[in-house]
Amino acid sequence: MARPMVSMVSTQTLHTMQSLLKPLCDAQAELRDEPGRAFSSLLELAREATGTAMPDWAQVLPVLIEHASGYVMLVEEIYPNAEFRIRRKHVRRFWEKYRANELTCSAPPGDLTELVARFGVDRLIEGLVHALLSLLDERWPGVAYGDLSLQETFIVTLRTLAVVYRSEESTQLQDINPRGAAGSGARLG
Numbered sequence: 001m002a003r004p005m006v007s008m009v010s011t012q013t014l015h016t017m018q019s020l021l022k023p024l025c026d027a028q029a030e031l032r033d034e035p036g037r038a039f040s041s042l043l044e045l046a047r048e049a050t051g052t053a054m055p056d057w058a059q060v061l062p063v064l065i066e067h068a069s070g071y072v073m074l075v076e077e078i079y080p081n082a083e084f085r086i087r088r089k090h091v092r093r094f095w096e097k098y099r100a101n102e103l104t105c106s107a108p109p110g111d112l113t114e115l116v117a118r119f120g121v122d123r124l125i126e127g128l129v130h131a132l133l134s135l136l137d138e139r140w141p142g143v144a145y146g147d148l149s150l151q152e153t154f155i156v157t158l159r160t161l162a163v164v165y166r167s168e169e170s171t172q173l174q175d176i177n178p179r180g181a182a183g184s185g186a187r188l189g
Contacts, residue, residue, distance in 0.1 A: 028164045032121040035112035036065075039128060046156035050149060060140060060150075067134060068127030069108045070094045072119050075126070077105045088134040125165045132158050 023045075030038035040061065070091040078094065079086065097103050109115035116124050132154045140150060 027160065028121065031124060031164070032116060035116050035121075035124055039065075039112060042157050042160055043153060046153045046160070047149075049156050050152040063138075064128065064131045064135065065112060066095065067091055067131035068112070068124070069110075069115055070098075071130045072115060072123050072127040073105065073108045076119055076123065078103070086130070091130075091134070122166055125161050129158060129161050129165075132161075 027038065027042065030041070040057070043057070043061075067088075071086060074086050074090055074094055075082070079090075094103070098105075098108065109118055112124060115127065136151055136154055
């Protein structure tokens with residue numbers, strides 16, 4: 001038998017929690033509505049959080065987006081019932097064969113907006129996570145050997161994407177009026 005639980009949370013703590021959760025609640029909607037801009041923003045926020053300088057995004061973003069698109073095509077059309085883990089080599093081979101016209105599949109999404117329109121935001125997140133994980137150890141132009149700033153940025157972005165993956169539609173966070181709450185706390189339950 002389970003009993004309902006009521007927790008008391010101070011209004012200040014509740015406001016702090018709301019301010020931390022709001023960007024995460026908005027991220028799902030932003031990835032659905034403007035995925036290219038949202039993903040760039042997530043990477044930039046992660047870069048700011050790690051406090052590191054980054055290589056030219058014009059070199060990094062197209063590689064990540066192409067990998068995510070290739071991964072989603074493999075999952076959805078080439079190996080829909082795969083009993084093996086799709087790896088970086090599979091994505092690389094997919095693009096080689098697609099460019100050589102050796103595949104009979106629909107055209108891969110040209111950008112993240114098209115990817116979301118065809119396969120949904122959760123598949124977009126899966127593709128981006130696969131791209132970030134697969135390319136974590138990639139040597140990027142402009143990044144010195146042993147410099148882990150890009151890897152740190154990828155990891156922070158991965159964590160954010162993991163939080164919003166398969167989350168419900170974002171709901172509005174309600175502002176709690178401290179005068180309306182009983183005493184100095186608000187009841188959650």
